[in-house]
Amino acid sequence: MQNTSHAVMAQRYEAADSPDDFPTPPWATRALIEHVVGVEGVKAMSCLEPACGRGYMSRPLAEYFSSVDSADAYHYGFGPIRDFLTSPCRRSSYDWVITNPPFRLAEEFVHQALDVARVGVAILARTVFLESIGRYETIFRHKPPSVFAQFSERVPMVKGRVDQKASTATGYAWFVWSKAEDRTGPRLAWIPPCRKLLERPRDYL
Structure with missing residues (x-):
């Protein structure tokens, strides 16, 4: 029997006015800092999470950054x-x-974030964000990411909540723009299996 939960389907279709509410499991945010950006490099820095939802990304970011500001276009109470x-x-x-x-809206977020950030921008997106002529012309051709960091294990995302038991067929990656890094071209990286090490019991409360 096919598993048709929201987290499993490789493609998802949201209405144009949908908040696209698929919270990020906190361990996936910790993976960005632990395996891509570096813990020591962000200790004294500030961070903005502009699509914070219920705070599932903001809270783990606060474990690493000196300060984290959060906001969202929709009301989630965080x-x-x-x-x-x-x-x-x-x-x-x-x-x-x-x-x-x-x-x-990811393309628009990238352009806006690159203007707001002094040091860097990191966007979590489906791996297929790499595709499309439109994104090539508007972003990747002239402003390619410094690092494309592909998760080697799946990052299950469920509509409206985080679910420790969810599974997925969708691949996700971190797209990172570092303003200080050499711009000779994007660096391909893999985020190693790390979910078991980076999950915390409180993440799913």
């Missing part, structure tokens, strides 16, 4: 309501912008 695209933050007002944006 951060203040602020649309990152229509009410942008000041230019170079944060060291990092790290988020899992609505997939249909």
